[in-house]
Amino acid sequence: MIPAPFRYHRATSLEDALDALAEPDAKALAGGMSLLPLLKLRIGRPELVVDLGRLDLAGIERANGSLEIGALTTWDALSRAEELRGGGLDAIADCAAGIGDLQVRNRGTIGGGLAHADPAADLPAVAVALGLELVVRSANGERTIPACDFFQGPFATALSDGELVTAVRVSTPPTGSGSAYVKVEHPASGFALAGAAALVTPAGDVRIGITGVGGAPALVHGEDELVELEVYGDRFAGEEYRRHLARVVVRRALERARSRAERSSG
Amino acid sequence: MPDRERVGLVVNGEPRLVEVEPRTLLVHALRDGLGLTGTHVGCDTSQCGACTVLVDGKAVKSCTLLALQAEGSEVTTIEGIADEAGLHPVQQAFVEHHGLQCGFCTPGMILTALDLLSRDPDPDERTIRHALRGNLCRCTGYQPIVESVRAAAEALR
Numbered sequence: 514m515i516p517a518p519f520r521y522h523r524a525t526s527l528e529d530a531l532d533a534l535a536e537p538d539a540k541a542l543a544g545g546m547s548l549l550p551l552l553k554l555r556i557g558r559p560e561l562v563v564d565l566g567r568l569d570l571a572g573i574e575r576a577n578g579s580l581e582i583g584a585l586t587t588w589d590a591l592s593r594a595e596e597l598r599g600g601g602l603d604a605i606a607d608c609a610a611g612i613g614d615l616q617v618r619n620r621g622t623i624g625g626g627l628a629h630a631d632p633a634a635d636l637p638a639v640a641v642a643l644g645l646e647l648v649v650r651s652a653n654g655e656r657t658i659p660a661c662d663f664f665q666g667p668f669a670t671a672l673s674d675g676e677l678v679t680a681v682r683v684s685t686p687p688t689g690s691g692s693a694y695v696k697v698e699h700p701a702s703g704f705a706l707a708g709a710a711a712l713v714t715p716a717g718d719v720r721i722g723i724t725g726v727g728g729a730p731a732l733v734h735g736e737d738e739l740v741e742l743e744v745y746g747d748r749f750a751g752e753e754y755r756r757h758l759a760r761v762v763v764r765r766a767l768e769r770a771r772s773r774a775e776r777s778s779g
Numbered sequence: 780m781p782d783r784e785r786v787g788l789v790v791n792g793e794p795r796l797v798e799v800e801p802r803t804l805l806v807h808a809l810r811d812g813l814g815l816t817g818t819h820v821g822c823d824t825s826q827c828g829a830c831t832v833l834v835d836g837k838a839v840k841s842c843t844l845l846a847l848q849a850e851g852s853e854v855t856t857i858e859g860i861a862d863e864a865g866l867h868p869v870q871q872a873f874v875e876h877h878g879l880q881c882g883f884c885t886p887g888m889i890l891t892a893l894d895l896l897s898r899d900p901d902p903d904e905r906t907i908r909h910a911l912r913g914n915l916c917r918c919t920g921y922q923p924i925v926e927s928v929r930a931a932a933e934a935l936r
Contacts, residue, residue, distance in 0.1 A: 514823050520782075521801035521847050542848075549843045550825050552802075562801065566848055589837075614913025615891060616828060619837040620844070701826075703912075 516552035523564045527679065531652050533563045535675050541565055543585060543625030546617050570624070570679055573597075581648070582681045584624025588612045591623060599777055601690030602683060604643060604710045604770070608635045608694040613703055624678040630729075632667040633704035637730035639694050640664075640681075642710035642722035648680040657682065664729040689715035691774030695766040696725070697758045699749055706750045707758035711766035713774050721766065726759050736763060786850045790815070791859025799846045806830045808846035809856060817857040817886050821915070828914035831887035832856050838894035840913070857886035860893070869893060869931040878927030880918035887914050892928045900936055904929070 524530035534541060540559035542548055543566070551557040570585040573596050580596060591597060591609035598606060612618055612626075612635055626636055627647060639645070640660035647658045652675060663671050672678070686692070696708030705725035712720045723731045726744045733739060739760055746752030785796045790813060797812035809815045809832070818841055821829030825843040832841045833855035860867040869889050872878065879885040888911065895902060895910040902910065907928045908921075916924060 515804070515807075516802040518800065518802055521845070523847070523850075542845075545843060545845070545848065546825070549804075549845070553804075553823070553843075562845075564845075564848060614828070615894060615910050616831055616838045616840045616913045617825070619894070620839055 514553040516549070517555050517558045519552075519559055520561045521564065522561060523566070524568055527568060527570075527650060527677075530563055530565055530568065530677060531650065531675065533561065534677065535652065536561055539563055541625075541628075541677060543628075544587065544620040544622040545625075546613065546621035547625060547629040547631065565677075571622075578685055580683045580685065582623055582683065584678045584680055585622045586624075588618035588621050588623070588626075589615075592618060599773075600688075601686030601692050601712065601714075601774075601777070602643070603773055604639045604692035604694040604712065604766075605636075605683070608639045608708075608710065611635065611694075611696065611698075611703075623681055627663070627681065628670060628672060628678050630664055630668050630670045631704070632728050633699075633706075633725045635694065635696060635705055635708050635724060637664055638705075638708050638722035638724035639692075639710040640722065641730045641732045642712050642720045643683060643686070643692060644720070646682040646684075647678050648682055649676050650679045651676040655679075660730075661732060666728040669729075686712060687714050687716065689774060689778035691770040691772070691777060693766045693769035693773060695762045695769065697762055707755055707762050709759065709762040709766040711763070711770040713767070713770045715774070715778060719767070721763055723759055723763065726755055733763075736760070736767070739763060784847075786846050788846075788849060788851070789853045791855060792853075797846065801845070801847060803846045804842055805832070805834075805844045805846045805849050805854070806841035809841060809854070812846075815856050815858050819883055819886060821883065821887075826913075826915065827884070828887040828891060829884050831890045831914065833890055833893060836894070836897060838891045855890070855893075857889060860889070868934040869896070869928075872931035872934060873924075873927045876927040876930050877923045878920070879924075880916075880920045884914060884916045884918075888916070888924055892931060895928070896932055896935060901932055902928070 539561040570583040588609040692712040694710040696705040710722040819829040821827035830842040
């Protein structure tokens with residue numbers, strides 16, 4: 514399978530990328546783990562592909578009270594990042610370590626994955642549970658979008674035409690917090706049939722993000738809210754079974770988050 | 780006819796130029812452009828890992844990467860790992876431990892194993908199985924493949 518013809522532009526700077534993406538029917542290429550399969554199936558047929566791969570947008574930096582993760586940071590780098598272990602941020606590393614396979618984690622990026630907004634992707638659950646913010650640039654400047662407002666439906670986000678995700682901002686949870694991500698995955702694709710990220714704080718706050726069960730990630734604040742969760746069924750997992758899986762992964766994620774919180778405050 | 784351009788790659792240690800279209804995938808540049816047919820196309824949908832090569836030392840599926848994305852990179856294919864002294868220790872371990880049946884998935888298995896062993900010189904069985912998750916063996920010969928990787932790790936230490 515070979516993609517339909519397109520023109521290729523290798524971006525030399527963020528400004529250059531934004532200029533190129535101003536063209537109608539241009540598509541941004543980061544790691545390509547979501548985009549290239551779509552181009553090969555000819556579900557996507559852009560006129561122009563703008564390769565972001567050489568931009569200096571990878572890495573994790575500490576700012577006051579938060580971490581800034583560059584949009585081109587790979588899943589592999591995230592799964593091994595010391596900055597994400599302990600301190601209530603383990604859910605991000607858990608999630609990154611379980612995405613796809615080694616080859617996919619070597620190429621796939623956090624910014625590309627979030628912008629793709631697959632309804633069964635793992636990170637959206639973590640993004641809403643930990644309250645991540647997406648830093649977005651366009652020709653008009655920069656804005657930040659909270660994860661809860663970012664995901665609008667299957668493959669639909671709050672990004673406007675010409676906007677690029679450049680970083681993901683993570684506020685450091687209060688000392689003594691714990692988080693975890695747990696999924697039950699489709700055995701062939703590895704995508705989540707149901708996945709849950711939980712964050713618990715010493716003050717007793719609970720935030721749970723759920724993916725794989727609807728068009729966009731859901732945020733709940735306790736197991737009791739799961740009765741109201743909207744769940745869809747498909748040929749891989751019917752509605753009743755998927756709802757059951759959601760309860761199971763939520764319970765497991767909460768248990769793991771609580772035990773991590775105890776260890777970090779212990 | 781779409782525009783064709785030349786892309787420079789360092790393949791198995793040698794600088795090479797290959798003519799591609801923007802849409803040409805790395806696997807086709809290697810196989811059709813450079814004649815390196817040891818890199819196999821299995822599923823063509825990023826699932827099976829038969830097309831795995833190393834790009835700057837990291838295992839990637841060459842069916843899911845544009846040749847242009849790899850411009851200037853060091854690419855290692857199965858043809859590039861043996862030397863005059865003989866097979867690479869990972870290849871040798873696959874021979875000795877019967878790590879292949881039909882052999883179609885073997886180049887991808889070996890290159891993924893090389894990435895794993897570059898970061899973990901002593902992986903346990905669970906780690907090896909997790910690392911090889913993106914490589915499918917349709918002969919289902921996983922047990923001897925895992926044993927081959929363990930033996931290779933020992934040989935390389």
